[in-house]
Every structure is written in structure tokens, then in C-alpha cells.
Amino acid sequence: xxxxxxxxxxxxxxxxxxxxxxxxxxxxxxxxxRYGGPPPGxxxxxxxxxxxxxxxxxxxxxxxxxxxPLFESVGRLYEFRLMMTFSGLNRGFAYARYGxxxxxxxxxxxxxxxxxxxxxxxxVCQSMQKHELVMQGLATSVSQRELEAMLQAVxxxxxxxxxxxxxxxxxxRLAVLRYRSHEAxxxxxKALLEGNLRLRGAGMRVDWLDPQLKQKLQLWKEEEPxxxxxxxxxxxVVPRPAALPPAMQNVLDRLNAVCxxxxxxxxxxxxxxxxxxxxxxxxxxxxxxxxxxxxxxRGFAWVSVDQNEHENAKVAAALHVLQVFGxxx
Numbered sequence: 541x542x543x544x545x546x547x548x549x550x551x552x553x554x555x556x557x558x559x560x561x562x563x564x565x566x567x568x569x570x571x572x573x574r575y576g577g578p579p580p581g582x583x584x585x586x587x588x589x590x591x592x593x594x595x596x597x598x599x600x601x602x603x604x605x606x607x608x609p610l611f612e613s614v615g616r617l618y619e620f621r622l623m624m625t626f627s628g629l630n631r632g633f634a635y636a637r638y639g640x641x642x643x644x645x646x647x648x649x650x651x652x653x654x655x656x657x658x659x660x661x662x663x664v665c666q667s668m669q670k671h672e673l674v675m676q677g678l679a680t681s682v683s684q685r686e687l688e689a690m691l692q693a694v695x696x697x698x699x700x701x702x703x704x705x706x707x708x709x710x711x712x713r714l715a716v717l718r719y720r721s722h723e724a725x726x727x728x729x730k731a732l733l734e735g736n737l738r739l740r741g742a743g744m745r746v747d748w749l750d751p752q753l754k755q756k757l758q759l760w761k762e763e764e765p766x767x768x769x770x771x772x773x774x775x776x777v778v779p780r781p782a783a784l785p786p787a788m789q790n791v792l793d794r795l796n797a798v799c800x801x802x803x804x805x806x807x808x809x810x811x812x813x814x815x816x817x818x819x820x821x822x823x824x825x826x827x828x829x830x831x832x833x834x835x836x837x838r839g840f841a842w843v844s845v846d847q848n849e850h851e852n853a854k855v856a857a858a859l860h861v862l863q864v865f866g867x868x869x
Contacts, residue, residue: 615643
């Protein structure tokens with residue numbers, strides 16, 4: 541503990557002085573330090589959806605005495621959560637929840653790419669409010685009851701557990717874990733990662749559920765034959781999608797590279813078939829959400845019917861986004 545006290549001592553002392561001067565109380569639990577939720581004098585209920593922003597690329601020695609006054613300058617904060625390391629540095633990201641969606645939008649407009657320091661521009665975008673985790677690397681013999689018992693023992697706020705055959709490993713399972721709130725899911729993710737937990741001798745990997753993986757699981761579930769967990773633990777046969785042709789994959793790789801260069805997040809694709817023609821063509825609606833970009837990009841595309849029809853729609857959407865960005869392949 542002594543060596544951690546010496547890290548970033550001046551900033552820590554400034555934070556303590558600010559807390560004493562303002563009377564603000566910060567509560568640190570499970571790797572995050574929280575202000576508010578609700579703050580003093582808050583007389584109404586929790587804010588609606590769309591009021592939280594995600595803040596990334598923070599200098600690790602910047603604390604609430606700098607961040608809260610900055611983000612409160614555009615609207616009243618309901619809650620501010622700063623993720624912390626064991627040593628007392630921040631983990632480079634935080635969440636600010638405002639009283640209204642309008643204030644959240646103002647924060648994004650004012651502080652996205654704000655130079656917190658020279659050469660250090662922060663990222664501020666709409667929080668995705670993720671509630672779902674994916675646990676991969678589970679043995680095929682693990683039962684739902686066994687998994688639920690373990691999760692209830694080490695995490696709080698879990699609403700549902702859904703087991704799937706792992707798309708990449710036919711002899712493994714993955715589980716989708718749904719929690720009551722983003723905060724509960726974030727705390728569960730931290731507990732599961734730091735606990736280095738094992739079931740049936742197998743190590744487990746835990747991460748946020750990617751929307752693209754979620755969509756694939758939903759599609760494969762429709763194609764999957766009915767099965768029972770009582771059938772001796774045998775894995776149902778699930779069709780595996782064919783790999784994308786190199787030219788199509790290059791489009792997605794190009795978009796990821798452009799987003800990285802522009803200091804934006806990884807694009808998230810949502811595709812939905814809205815029309816089918818007898819000649820084998822389908823019309824897809826798509827939406828691309830890019831963390832850090834001011835609005836989703838939407839459109840329609842006709843694609844041929846094959847195993848990769850949703851992937852074809854993603855490529856069409858990626859081409860549209862590249863066109864919006866003024867980029868070429």
C-alpha cells in the first residue's frame with residue numbers, strides 16, 4: 541500500500557482538498573469511484589435513457605476535481621463514474637450521466653476531442669448502456685443451472701443466462717449474460733475477470749456482447765435444430781458461415797482503419813431484411829453506429845441471397861460510410 545500512495549501524490553492531494561472545499565463525497569466500490577446517483581438536492585427520479593456519455597482517452601492522473609466541474613459546465617450531472625486502478629490512477633475512461641438527453645448531447649458537442657492537455661484530446665460519445673456480457677470457452681458439459689449458481693454467487697443483478705454453441709468451436713459453448721443495468725454488468729465483468737474463475741476445469745473469457753455476435757447468434761438459433769440440455773450434453777450442429785471473399789473483407793478492414801485514424805470507435809452494424817424478390821435478391825435496411833461520430837448512418841441495399849447475405853449488407857453499409865467520410869478504397 542505504501543508504494544501506491546507515492547504515485548501521483550500531488551493530484552491526489554488536490555482531489556482531497558477539492559472534496560473538503562466542496563463537500564462532495566466520492567464513493568469507491570469495486571474499481572470505480574462514483575459521485576451522485578443521485579447527487580445532493582436531486583428531487584426527481586433517475587434520468588431517462590440517452591442521458592449518459594462515455595468519456596475515453598483520459599490522462600491517468602486526472603481526477604474528479606478537474607472532470608466534474610468541466611462536465612457539469614454544460615448541464616447538471618446526475619452521476620459521474622471514474623474507473624480506477626489499484627494504484628490510484630484512473631483507467632482512462634469514465635461515464636457522466638446527465639439530467640436530460642439535451643445536456644448529454646451538449647456534452648458530446650462541447651467535449652468530444654477536447655484537449656485535456658496538449659496533445660491529449662479526449663473522446664466523448666453516447667454511452668451504449670450495454671447490459672449484456674458474453675462468456676466464452678465453456679465446456680460442453682457445463683449446465684445452465686451450474687452456470688447460474690456460479691454467477692449468482694459472484695455477481696449481482698443478473699436477469700438471464702442463455703447458453704449457445706460456440707460459433708468458432710464446435711466442442712465449446714458460450715453464454716450470454718444479461719444484467720439489470722450497465723453498472724451491474726460492468727461490475728460483473730470486473731469480478732469475473734479478476735476472479736479467474738473456472739468451471740469443469742476450463743478457463744473462461746468474459747467481454748461485452750458485440751452487437752454483430754448477438755445478431756449472428758439470433759440467426760443461427762433460428763437454423764439450429766431443437767435440442768435439450770438433457771441429451772447427454774451433445775452439441776447441436778450449427779451451420780458455420782462461409783468466410784467473406786478478400787475484396788469484401790478489405791472494405792470492412794478499410795472502414796475500421798479510417799475510424800481508427802479519425803479517433804472514432806469500432807463501427808457497429810445492424811442489418812434487417814425488409815423485402816425479398818422472387819429472383820433471389822433481398823433488400824436490407826442497415827444502420828451503422830460509430831462511437832464518437834455525431835449520428836448513426838442509415839440506408840438500404842439490395843444483396844443477392846446466399847449464406848453471407850447479412851455480411852453482404854454490412855459491406856454495402858461500409859461502402860456508404862466510406863462515401864460519407866469522403867474516403868475511397
